[in-house]
Amino acid sequence: MQKYYIKTFGCKVNQYESRLISEKFKNDNFSAAQDISEADIIIFNSCTVTAQADKECEYFLRKVSKFPHKPQIYLTGCMAKNKADYIKSVFPNIKVITNKAELYSDAATQSVNTFDGRSRAFLKIQDGCDSFCSYCIVPYVRNELWSKPPDAVFSEIKNLIKNGFSEIVLTGIHVGKYFKRENLEKDEGGELNFSGLLEKIIQIPLNFRVRISSIELNEIDDKLIRLMKENPQKICRHLHIPLQSGSDGVLKLMNRRYGSETYREKTNKILQALPDLALTADIITGFPGETDERHNETVKFISETSFARLHIFRYSDRNGTRASRFENKVPPEIIKKRSIELFEIDAKKRKEFIQKFIGTKRQAANAGKNKALTDNYITQEIPYAKNGIFEVTIAKEAVI
Numbered sequence: 019m020q021k022y023y024i025k026t027f028g029c030k031v032n033q034y035e036s037r038l039i040s041e042k043f044k045n046d047n048f049s050a051a052q053d054i055s056e057a058d059i060i061i062f063n064s065c066t067v068t069a070q071a072d073k074e075c076e077y078f079l080r081k082v083s084k085f086p087h088k089p090q091i092y093l094t095g096c097m098a099k100n101k102a103d104y105i106k107s108v109f110p111n112i113k114v115i116t117n118k119a120e121l122y123s124d125a126a127t128q129s130v131n132t133f134d135g136r137s138r139a140f141l142k143i144q145d146g147c148d149s150f151c152s153y154c155i156v157p158y159v160r161n162e163l164w165s166k167p168p169d170a171v172f173s174e175i176k177n178l179i180k181n182g183f184s185e186i187v188l189t190g191i192h193v194g195k196y197f198k199r200e201n202l203e204k205d206e207g208g209e210l211n212f213s214g215l216l217e218k219i220i221q222i223p224l225n226f227r228v229r230i231s232s233i234e235l236n237e238i239d240d241k242l243i244r245l246m247k248e249n250p251q252k253i254c255r256h257l258h259i260p261l262q263s264g265s266d267g268v269l270k271l272m273n274r275r276y277g278s279e280t281y282r283e284k285t286n287k288i289l290q291a292l293p294d295l296a297l298t299a300d301i302i303t304g305f306p307g308e309t310d311e312r313h314n315e316t317v318k319f320i321s322e323t324s325f326a327r328l329h330i331f332r333y334s335d336r337n338g339t340r341a342s343r344f345e346n347k348v349p350p351e352i353i354k355k356r357s358i359e360l361f362e363i364d365a366k367k368r369k370e371f372i373q374k375f376i377g378t379k380r381q382a383a384n385a386g387k388n389k390a391l392t393d394n395y396i397t398q399e400i401p402y403a404k405n406g407i408f409e410v411t412i413a414k415e416a417v418i
């Protein structure tokens with residue numbers, strides 16, 4: 019039996035799609051290789067969101083191209099779409115598949131049954147983005163908006179719970195754009211936006227909870243906040259709301275759809291309704307046009323906001339994006355210096371957040387390797403792996 023190996027880079031959506039590919043291979047009587055060097059067929063499911071992601075994938079393409087047993091090598095995913103001609107010219111031995119769906123049959127019906135080695139299941143409910151934030155390559159490689167039919171979502175969740183999962187992470191490229199399409203002619207039953215879908219999901223009468231992977235500020239409606247408030251056992255007290263910058267000048271250049279005051283007002287409203295919520299956010303430092311003054315606006319803004327943790331990214335040009343043609347690029351050494359300052363603030367925020375919960379009890383799910391993940395995103399050691407949703411008392415060694 020031929021062996022296959024899938025190497026996945028990037029986001030939860032990519033992780034989910036790699037599962038679909040893997041299940042297709044298994045259905046076609048291939049067996050999964052434990053190590054990449056054993057595989058007859060190697061699939062790279064790539065990411066291209068940062069220059070670093072491209073570099074990492076290219077390193078592996080070079081490495082496996084030297085394998086003496088000459089495996090079949092496939093490159094799919096966002097880098098395949100973004101750099102197909104370049105890859106074909108540099109790696110003529112590699113088959114570039116720009117339409118990933120070729121590697122798995124109809125995603126609308128095919129569902130993921132398991133997540134080997136994972137205790138929480140990612141469930142892709144949406145794909146595509148047309149927001150064109152000026153730094154982002156995603157709308158150029160995932161531009162078709164797609165939403166999974168609700169019934170397919172419900173049956174996949176039931177399937178995953180049957181297979182032992184107790185936490186389902188709802189994910190997408192732009193989750194908040196779930197079913198927000200003008201022309202709905204192909205979807206009976208009228209419009210269902212994200213909070214509408216969530217309301218139906220939590221009515222599934224089984225022992226599980228959902229976590230929202232990430233959602234844009236403007237797509238959090240009052241219904242979502244109310245659902246989270248009224249269903250603490252069913253919806254994790256965690257919202258990842260990308261901020262990117264605390265400077266209105268930079269947010270405008272980024273083509274983000276909100277100002278710092280709007281972000282502050284909305285997150286204050288959310289934290290008032292959900293005081294134990296883990297509010298996390300992405301920040302890009304070193305965006306073209308980010309002066310010292312604007313950087314300090316970001317420092318001030320995040321210092322004043324009750325974030326539980328931050329994901330800090332150093333700006334990198336993505337060819338083809340508007341920002342890559344902007345002037346006033348920030349020198350790399352300044353970007354580095356600013357990111358170090360932001361990481362220090364992040365470390366302080368994480369400590370403050372954990373401090374609030376030491377000694378209190380939280381609902382948790384198995385996070386693998388004798389760790390538990392609470393509803394509000396705290397990771398804690400546990401003596402042995404547990405199934406289902408269980409209670410933990412937050413210890414001072416806990417982290418976020």
Ligand code: SF4
Pocket residue numbers: 147148149150151154155156157191192
């Ligand atoms: S919302 Fe902006 S940052 Fe997010 S995927 Fe779309 S274009 Fe990229």
